Each structure stands twice: as structure tokens, then as C-alpha cells.
Amino acid sequence: MQKVFFRKIGVKSYKPGKSILLNRKKVIKLSANESALGFSPLIKRKISKIKLLSRYPDSKSKSLRKQISKKFKCNFDQIICGAGSDEIIQMICQLFLRKSDEVIIPKYSFLMYRIYSGIIGAKIVYAKENNFKISVDEILKKVTRRTKVVFLANPNNPTATYLSSTELKDLRKRLRSNILLVVDDAYEEYMLNKNYRSGLSLFKNFKNVFILRTFSKIYGLASLRVGWGYGSKEIVSALMKIKPPFNVSKIGEISALESLKDKNFINKSIKHNKKWAKILKTNFERFNINTNSITANFLFLNFDKCKISSRLFKKKLEEKGIIVRSLEVYGIKNKLRITIGNSKENIFLIKTLKSIFLNV
Numbered sequence: 231m232q233k234v235f236f237r238k239i240g241v242k243s244y245k246p247g248k249s250i251l252l253n254r255k256k257v258i259k260l261s262a263n264e265s266a267l268g269f270s271p272l273i274k275r276k277i278s279k280i281k282l283l284s285r286y287p288d289s290k291s292k293s294l295r296k297q298i299s300k301k302f303k304c305n306f307d308q309i310i311c312g313a314g315s316d317e318i319i320q321m322i323c324q325l326f327l328r329k330s331d332e333v334i335i336p337k338y339s340f341l342m343y344r345i346y347s348g349i350i351g352a353k354i355v356y357a358k359e360n361n362f363k364i365s366v367d368e369i370l371k372k373v374t375r376r377t378k379v380v381f382l383a384n385p386n387n388p389t390a391t392y393l394s395s396t397e398l399k400d401l402r403k404r405l406r407s408n409i410l411l412v413v414d415d416a417y418e419e420y421m422l423n424k425n426y427r428s429g430l431s432l433f434k435n436f437k438n439v440f441i442l443r444t445f446s447k448i449y450g451l452a453s454l455r456v457g458w459g460y461g462s463k464e465i466v467s468a469l470m471k472i473k474p475p476f477n478v479s480k481i482g483e484i485s486a487l488e489s490l491k492d493k494n495f496i497n498k499s500i501k502h503n504k505k506w507a508k509i510l511k512t513n514f515e516r517f518n519i520n521t522n523s524i525t526a527n528f529l530f531l532n533f534d535k536c537k538i539s540s541r542l543f544k545k546k547l548e549e550k551g552i553i554v555r556s557l558e559v560y561g562i563k564n565k566l567r568i569t570i571g572n573s574k575e576n577i578f579l580i581k582t583l584k585s586i587f588l589n590v
């Protein structure tokens with residue numbers, strides 16, 4: 231037998247939140263920060279008319295990039311589309327990192343930053359957070375001459391905290407200029423906080439900042455896998471060489487493009503999120519389950535003052551068919567992350583919450 235040899239991949243693979251429960255046909259899935267209201271009705275109409283699915287899609291997603299550049303007032307040739315922003319994170323790691331390089335990642339942040347950096351073999355350096363909030367000073371403390379990239383999501387998943395625009399600008403100012411700062415704007419559309427500004431609006435013209443965006447959250451297209459990145463022309467043209475040729479499907483591209491046109495749907499989703507996040511927060515707090523202040527379309531639930539543990543609470547929700555995200559894979563104990571669902575799901579959740587505490 232011939233043996234083939236390959237690299238040892240010393241990273242734990244991504245463990246998504248559960249999406250099914252044994253013995254249950256119907257579940258309420260509040261574990262992956264997907265859109266509460268699905269996607270724009272414009273998309274359904276458009277998809278039914280798509281022809282030529284037997285042909286490859288446009289390898290450079292030109293129509294979508296044009297629409298993005300129009301909508302976000304940014305340059306067409308600084309945009310790259312990916313199979314989710316996930317794929318763009320992977321490409322950034324491929325482009326920037328080698329084995330001897332260091333990447334700084336806040337202690338509790340989106341897992342794919344560490345997974346893709348780890349696959350390349352780069353050294354991952356975790357920056358402490360203060361009370362589950364990213365700290366600019368802690369990031370800066372970790373910089374060495376080997377640091378190549380800093381990743382952060384703003385607002386951050388899973389903690390739901392965020393850096394103000396002043397803090398984010400301060401980070402860029404004090405970070406060595408040849409270190410790439412990646413700002414992941416995945417949840418920016420939900421952000422109504424006054425001192426928040428998206429990475430895109432702050433750093434559009436910075437050559438040492440790369441922005442990530444996704445159609446998986448407020449646009450409701452998680453299963454179609456469409457995201458985009460924005461950076462200098464030089465970075466984007468190098469990423470274009472790394473990019474698999476047909477990474478965004480035709481249905482994905484057309485749906486994303488339509489979704490950008492439906493402002494009403496986005497406004498409706500923002501309103502829905504604002505209303506329900508507040509109602510859910512109040513209800514959780516009645517039972518001493520504390521949350522961070524409202525930011526994105528999910529809440530970070532803290533059970534430290536609650537009479538039951540996060541594990542028991544999660545189990546009890548699952549018995550009723552509700553799935554939430556355990557944060558143990560992030561190394562966070564006694565906390566859960568829950569996505570704001572649609573109205574029916576939220577009403578059922580509140581009812582379940584009350585019944586759980588009535589019986590413990």
C-alpha cells in the first residue's frame with residue numbers, strides 16, 4: 231500500500247449550534263443568529279424566473295458588486311464576494327499569513343478567525359476582554375514584530391458588546407501601520423447605538439483595514455452563502471487570484487442583489503429586532519438572567535445570578551423544542567447566546583421561560 235502524507239491540522243473544527251433535536255419534527259432554532267423575518271419577498275419572485283442554472287455563474291459576481299458599490303458608495307474594484315464572509319476570512323488568512331506569523335484575536339470572538347489562522351499554522355494570540363468587551367489596550371499589549379493581522383467583529387459575536395467609533399479609530403491609530411486590521415461588520419444593520427459606526431463607514435479609504443460583510447444575517451440568506459469584503463485595490467486583486475472561480479452561485483448572487491433593493495424589508499427587520507430584543511431582555515431579567523445591552527440580533531445571557539444554571543436552562547428549553555447556543559465551545563461558562571426569533575417564536579419562548587421558573 232502506498233502512503234500519502236499530508237499536514238497535521240492542529241485545530242478543532244467549527245462546531246455549529248444544534249439545528250435538530252432528536253424525536254422532534256418541529257423546533258424553534260434560536261442558536262445561529264439568522265434573520266427572524268426570513269428574506270425579502272422580492273427574492274422569491276426573482277428566483278422563480280432564473281434561467282440557465284446549467285451554466286456557471288459569473289466568476290467575479292460583477293452585477294452584485296456593482297449594486298454593492300452603488301448602495302454603499304464604495305469602489306467596485308475594492309469589493310470581493312465570497313461564499314459567505316466565512317470564505318473571505320479564509321482567503322485573508324491564505325493571503326496574509328505564514329507559519330511564523332502571529333494573529334491577534336479577542337478572547338471570545340467568532341471561531342472562524344482562529345480556525346482559518348490555525349489551519350495555516352499561524353500563532354494565535356488571544357487578547358483579554360474586559361467583562362466580555364473587547365479591549366483596545368489588551369490588543370495593543372499583544373503586538374509583537376511578528377503580528378500580521380488583528381481580527382475583530384463589531385458588534386462581537388458571541389458577547390454582543392461593541393467598540394464605539396472612538397475606540398475603533400483609536401485602535402487603528404495606535405496599531406502598527408503594517409498590521410492588517412480586519413473589521414467584521416456582520417451585524418452592523420441591527421446597530422442603533424449612537425456611538426457606533428460600521429467599519430466600512432470609518433475605514434473605507436484605509437489600505438491597512440479590511441472590512442467583512444454578510445448577507446447571512448439581516449438579509450436572511452444564510453443558506454445561500456453570500457458575503458463580501460472591502461479593502462484596498464491591491465489586496466482585493468490578490469484575493470481574486472486566490473478565490474475559487476465560481477464561489478458565489480447564481481441564485482446567491484441574484485438573491486443578494488435583490489435583497490439590497492428592498493429597503494422596506496430591512497427597516498421592518500430592524501424595527502422587529504429592536505422591539506423584541508427589549509421585550510426578551512426584560513423577560514429574562516425578571517428571572518435574574520442578565521444580558522448585555524442590546525446591540526445585534528442576539529442576546530448574551532448571563533446565569534451567574536440566576537437560580538438555575540445555563541446548562542439546566544438550555545436542557546429545559548430543548549425539552550420544549552427551543553434550541554439556543556451553548557458558549558462552552560468558546561470557553562465561556564454559565565452563559566448562553568440566543569437569537570431574536572420571529573413574533574410567534576418569541577411569544578412561545580416567553581411562555582416557556584415563565585413555565586420553567588414556575589417549576590424550579
Ligand SMILES: Cc1ncc(COP(=O)(O)O)c(C=O)c1O
Pocket residue numbers: 262263313314315316317340383386387414416443444445446452455456457
Ligand atoms: C461575526 C461573524 N462574522 C461572520 C460570520 C459568518 O457569516 P457568513 O454566513 O457570511 O459566513 C458570522 C456568522 O455567524 C459572524 O457571527
